[in-house]
Amino acid sequence: NAGVTQTPKFQVLKTGQSMTLxxxxxxxxxxxxxxRQDPGMGLRLIHYSxxxxxxxxxxxxxxxxxxxxxxxxxxxxxxxxxxxxxxxxFCASSGRTSGTTDTQYFGPGTRLTVL
Amino acid sequence: xxxxxxxxxxxxxxxxxxxxxxxxxxTTLSNIQWYKQRPGGHPVFLIQLVKSGEVKxxxxxTFQFGEAKKNSSLxxxxxxxxxxxxxxxxxxxxxxxxxxxGKGTMLLVSP
Numbered sequence: 001n002a003g004v005t006q007t008p009k010f011q012v013l014k015t016g017q018s019m020t021l022x023x024x025x026x027x028x029x030x031x032x033x034x035x036r037q038d039p040g041m042g043l044r045l046i047h048y049s050x051x052x053x054x055x056x057x058x059x060x061x062x063x064x065x066x067x068x069x070x071x072x073x074x075x076x077x078x079x080x081x082x083x084x085x086x087x088x089x090f091c092a093s094s095g096r097t098s099g100t101t102d103t104q105y106f107g108p109g110t111r112l113t114v115l
Numbered sequence: 116x117x118x119x120x121x122x123x124x125x126x127x128x129x130x131x132x133x134x135x136x137x138x139x140x141x142t143t144l145s146n147i148q149w150y151k152q153r154p155g156g157h158p159v160f161l162i163q164l165v166k167s168g169e170v171k172x173x174x175x176x177t178f179q180f181g182e183a184k185k186n187s188s189l190x191x192x193x194x195x196x197x198x199x200x201x202x203x204x205x206x207x208x209x210x211x212x213x214x215x216x217g218k219g220t221m222l223l224v225s226p
Contacts, residue, residue, distance in 0.1 A: 043158065059116075101207040104158075
């Protein structure tokens with residue numbers, strides 16, 4: 001199993017450009033999430049999905065869109081990049097067990113710089 | 116919404132010294148998870164605590180869940196350079212579909 005994969009590993013954008021961060025998992029997990037990590041801010045939830053066709057907003061959703069057409073893929077779209085979106089982005093997935101929280105498996109991350 | 120706070124933000128120790136990080140939640144948690152992130156890496160799951168007052172050990176690491184299920188701690192005995200990284204605690208939302216992470220404690224260990 002490859003686990004959770006993310007592409008690209010690094011990206012530099014200019015202000016106003018759009019792009020899609022890819023995330024895929026091969027563990028048949030129902031739950032998938034996107035986080036951004038900034039120095040001193042920990043991991044902040046952007047969007048999450050509890051299954052194909054179902055997405056919801058997290059703590060910091062503005063400027064990002066997501067969709068979940070398959071169980072495996074959960075892309076994150078930046079509509080019009082801004083310098084404030086310079087960050088490290090992590091995708092994570094977990095299974096669903098009734099009444100508890102499963103382990104989250106993280107991808108290797110995408111380091112994004114917006115100039 | 117739920118808030119999870121961690122202290123200290125940063126600690127620098129000499130190899131062989133002990134280290135403790137504390138986690139406090141604004142709400143009662145059904146469980147708490149701990150993750151470790153090495154420099155340049157991604158968070159990796161360490162452990163989950165579920166029961167009130169639970170204590171679990173992994174070699175030199177001891178994890179505790181408070182009696183009120185609102186706080187937790189991670190203690191490392193006799194730190195080694197391999198312990199370097201940021202340690203996060205995280206609590207689930209009411210539907211168990213997402214986690215709220217603390218801001219983490221960055222541990223530096225000097226040989």
